[in-house]
Amino acid sequence: xxxxxxxxxxxxxxxxxxxxxxxxxxxxxxxxxxxxxxxxxxxxxxxxxxxxxxxxxxxxxxxxxxxxxxxxxxxxxxxxxxxxxxxxxxxxxxxxxxxxxxxxxx
Amino acid sequence: xxxxxxxxxxxxxxxxxxxxxxxxxxxxxxxxxxxxxxxxxxxxxxxxxxxxxxxxxxxxxxxxxxxxxxxxxxxxxxxxxxxxxxxxxxxxxxxxxxxxxxxxxxxxxxxxxxxxxxxxxxxxxxxxxxxxxxxxxxxxxxxxxxxxxxxxxxxxxxxxx
Numbered sequence: 001x002x003x004x005x006x007x008x009x010x011x012x013x014x015x016x017x018x019x020x021x022x023x024x025x026x027x028x029x030x031x032x033x034x035x036x037x038x039x040x041x042x043x044x045x046x047x048x049x050x051x052x053x054x055x056x057x058x059x060x061x062x063x064x065x066x067x068x069x070x071x072x073x074x075x076x077x078x079x080x081x082x083x084x085x086x087x088x089x090x091x092x093x094x095x096x097x098x099x100x101x102x103x104x105x106x
Numbered sequence: 107x108x109x110x111x112x113x114x115x116x117x118x119x120x121x122x123x124x125x126x127x128x129x130x131x132x133x134x135x136x137x138x139x140x141x142x143x144x145x146x147x148x149x150x151x152x153x154x155x156x157x158x159x160x161x162x163x164x165x166x167x168x169x170x171x172x173x174x175x176x177x178x179x180x181x182x183x184x185x186x187x188x189x190x191x192x193x194x195x196x197x198x199x200x201x202x203x204x205x206x207x208x209x210x211x212x213x214x215x216x217x218x219x220x221x222x223x224x225x226x227x228x229x230x231x232x233x234x235x236x237x238x239x240x241x242x243x244x245x246x247x248x249x250x251x252x253x254x255x256x257x258x259x260x261x262x263x264x265x266x267x
Binding site: 017018030032053056057058059060061062063064065066067068069071072073074075076077078080 | 178179180203206207208210211212213214215216217219220221222224225226227228229230231261
């Protein structure tokens with residue numbers, strides 16, 4: 001089933017800009033492909049991604065079929081306080097996955 | 107006999123003309139298109155997201171390989187130069203393409219806590235085409251960058267084997 005890969009530094013100094021990398025395994029079926037028999041394969045993609053840092057939304061993305069399979073995202077944030085990053089992916093056919101990662105800020 | 111001969115020559119002539127027409131027709135189609143012109147769907151999609159506001163070129167750096175072998179996964183990095191302070195930061199980044207079945211690629215919403223106005227992801231490209239990234243800053247000004255990508259193997263629409 002779906003699984004996520006998250007890369008967040010475990011420790012950071014207060015005020016540091018840190019990079020967050022996420023990868024969610026997903027087929028990202030475009031809805032524009034068809035089988036050899038000519039049948040259209042229905043769309044099945046992740047449509048939305050959210051990242052919260054101690055409850056506050058710091059990053060959000062809308063995905064379209066033009067995002068490659070197993071969507072990879074990298075973005076940045078300022079390490080403000082120790083706590084938790086929560087990630088959420090939602091998509092077609094009721095797809096919903098969450099992941100989290102904690103950070104210690106000194 | 108005479109008739110036949112002239113018939114033959116007209117056919118030859120016709121084929122010759124047709125051949126040149128094909129040659130003329132195919133080669134310049136790409137190069138004749140004005141540089142700034144983008145298909146209507148892309149322009150419409152951009153208008154959908156940003157409204158009628160004016161977009162200026164600059165501040166945005168769009169990194170995509172100029173030549174990709176496989177359109178199924180193309181790395182893309184967008185960097186927006188901004189001080190990233192609560193007063194002056196990047197609100198969002200929107201990416202569009204010209205020739206995929208759908209003009210949108212993705213919308214990315216950053217904020218005052220981003221620290222750096224940069225995102226990376228991997229995209230699909232169905233054809234050699236232009237990609238445009240538009241960034242909205244906290245003062246609602248819009249900045250853009252465009253890149254050309256040549257794709258050898260197309261994505262999105264191929265048949266499943």
